[in-house]
Amino acid sequence: HAGRATDGLAGCRAAVTAWRGNHLAWYALGNAFASRADWRVARDAYQEAARLRPDVAMYQLYEGIASYQILRSAHAAGSSPQVLAAALRAIELDRAATRLVLRPYRLAAALSAAVDPATVSFTRARDALTAAASLAPDLWLAHYYLGLTERAQDHARLAAAAFTRSIQADPSQAAPY
Numbered sequence: 746h747a748g749r750a751t752d753g754l755a756g757c758r759a760a761v762t763a764w765r766g767n768h769l770a771w772y773a774l775g776n777a778f779a780s781r782a783d784w785r786v787a788r789d790a791y792q793e794a795a796r797l798r799p800d801v802a803m804y805q806l807y808e809g810i811a812s813y814q815i816l817r818s819a820h821a822a823g824s825s826p827q828v829l830a831a832a833l834r835a836i837e838l839d840r841a842a843t844r845l846v847l848r849p850y851r852l853a854a855a856l857s858a859a860v861d862p863a864t865v866s867f868t869r870a871r872d873a874l875t876a877a878a879s880l881a882p883d884l885w886l887a888h889y890y891l892g893l894t895e896r897a898q899d900h901a902r903l904a905a906a907a908f909t910r911s912i913q914a915d916p917s918q919a920a921p922y
Contacts, residue, residue, distance in 0.1 A: 753773075775789075775791040778790060788815060791804055801880070805874070810870075870894050871894050885911045888908070889907070889920055892904045892907035909921075
């Protein structure tokens, strides 16, 4: 499983190196890093895909989600000791081999969360999510994350409106309720 993910990541990198205008490869690269919770690198890849094809709602959506996750991680991490604790969780005891094993993707995700909350803004997430919702009004996930973004900023009415649009777009999804 991990070997296939590494091969996929290498393939995406090769594709964007060979042709920087390959929006689908940038999107796939973003997905590869998002699956590892490396939100900064994922966001940058999604942003490039969205720059190349601003008319594709999914690229805007996932750029917004990654931007939101960076902010959420920064808020959750809060201080250096918490970031260090998260980084240390990347080193695990392999019970089968009774030795320490480094999980590099977990370390990268922990370090990616080390953001000074005072230096980040929700504008990037909101702009990308708003673009996604405008391009695809029935995309419930765009409205949902827009609601999360607004709620995180204590914009209760805007959050409620976004959650309502999310529910209207797909009432079967539990998250917006």
